[in-house]
Amino acid sequence: MYRKQELANGVRVVTEEIPSVHSAAVGIWIGCGSRDESEQQLGLSHFLEHMFFKGTKNRTAKQIAEQLDAVGGHLNAFTTKEYTCLYAKVVAEHLGLAIEVLSDMYFNSLFAELDLAKEKKVVLEEIKMYEDSPDELVHDLFSETVWQDHPLGRPILGSAESVSSLGKDQVIEYLYKQYVPENTVLAVAGNIKHHEVVNRLDDVFGQFRRNGGKRLMSPAVFQARSRNFAKDTEQLQICLGVPGLSQDDKDIYALYALNNMLGGGLSSRLFQEIREERGLAYSIYSYHTSYSDTGLFTIYAGTSPENYQELIEVILKEIYSFKNKGVTEVELQRTKDQIKGNLLLGMENVSSRMSRLGKTELSFDRVVTAEEIVKEINTVTRQDIHMVAERLFNRASFSSTTIGQTNNELLWPQLLANSGL
Incomplete structure (x- = not known):
């Protein structure tokens, strides 16, 4: 094809x-x-x-x-x-x-x-x-x-x-x-x-010639920090996260599955616990961004300033659960089916197919097919999820950024220390 x-x-x-x-x-x-x-x-x-x-x-x-x-x-x-x-x-x-x-x-x-x-x-x-x-x-x-x-x-x-x-x-x-x-x-x-x-x-x-220089990209060094940007808003905007994985990392497919279960959709743990059960936020999700040599795993939420402490405690509790209790076989199979379904439905669009061709050829010097991704997702085990959670979620690596009317730099270190991570 x-x-x-x-x-x-x-x-x-x-x-x-x-x-x-x-x-x-x-x-x-x-x-x-x-x-x-x-x-x-x-x-x-x-x-x-x-x-x-x-x-x-x-x-x-x-x-x-x-x-x-x-x-x-x-x-x-x-x-x-x-x-x-x-x-x-x-x-x-x-x-x-x-x-x-x-x-x-x-x-x-x-x-x-x-x-x-x-x-x-x-x-x-x-x-x-x-x-x-x-x-x-x-x-x-x-x-x-x-x-x-x-x-x-x-x-x-x-x-x-x-x-x-x-x-x-x-x-x-x-x-x-x-x-x-x-x-x-x-x-x-x-x-x-x-x-x-x-x-x-x-x-x-086929005929154009340009003598550009060799592409040089300096390595990115992750710095664990906490920052608040004061702004007169009704909600507090929150991003917290840890270093992620590069595009060709061996654990990338396990991370796809972990992200989907943690905060990747309406049935994810964070959405169900924070929005559906507690009503702490309208928007809550996680995502992973991969680059050629590094990555960034991020959790985002928007909430009222008075809900900040409880919301962070719930997020860290769910992360602790991933790291120490793992996931069930039923949960893993459900997320595999969800990822595969989203991927294959997207492939019914010619623009999506063209994008996969171009992006993967640039990134890997070959086309990574949807079928290949489905095969890799199918091989992910509960042990793989546990290993990637252990690898990513270290207390010393967590960072946070907020925009709003309160200085949450003062709360964040104590909440992290109390999380058990």
Whole structure:
């Protein structure tokens, strides 16, 4: 089902043929994100992503927006800490148009001074909107807390000061250094033919040459700390967590299962105990973020300041239970079925399939299939869950970040000490 071909210049093409659908999705995946930025470049990866939509030698910004809209298609992009993606989804017969528009953006963007100035204003408004959403902001502040002074601890959007200082020369220099053939993956999924797609992509991507530097990423050192950010809000926003696992860690599938049982859904222990049984929070969940060499396991909740102590006590109690009492076979089987169901249902979407092709090829230099993940999930045992809980949940590794009207740095150490962890 999955096929891969490397073009002469090092660009990788990965495809999946799905004859039963009417659509096709194509993505340009670049192994470059906010982690690749220096302190003087904060927000540059995200800003560059914006600038690809502002006009090329062949199309105005309006024409870029209109051409895929006119055929019922969808065009977008996003930036993460370790990669960037430009992508489109169209009816399969219009795949050629999608490739034409994306490649035009990739190779022929003008980066005009007037457009740079206007888009800075847009990004600055995006930053303000984000800072006005404490339930979103707290996650970035938590990363900053535990990875202080490291690129993984910096916000993808950058800051108002850093974005305001970006210039055209910086943008173009960064583009030519990072957006190089060996750092580029082209992923296509849908009602397509592999050889036809490769030939079409080779025509537009096979000839470009850029001599960027080798990608260097400094290791991130986790710092266990507690911080509160005072803000006049009704709720207290809370993130607490521990160092996680890297993308290729041997225990990653056991961690997927643990996270799902602890706080990954409506039937999870944290949701049932904190929201359904005690009514302490409307929003409560856990998640794990993996990077190439590290990870971060996070629990988030929003609650009234007077509920903070009880809520933290319940969270730590549930973590203690995972570490010392384990899980039942019934609970483990239920979470396996849930993970597999969510995964396989997601694979009915061609955009999801394209994303899996691009992301895993960038991360592992191969496609990690849904079937492979299902197989790995099926092998997870109760002992595996216990071992990964032992590995992650050490009292000395816990950190917390809160946004609100009270100084919870004073409560957190004592609550942690009383947890038994």
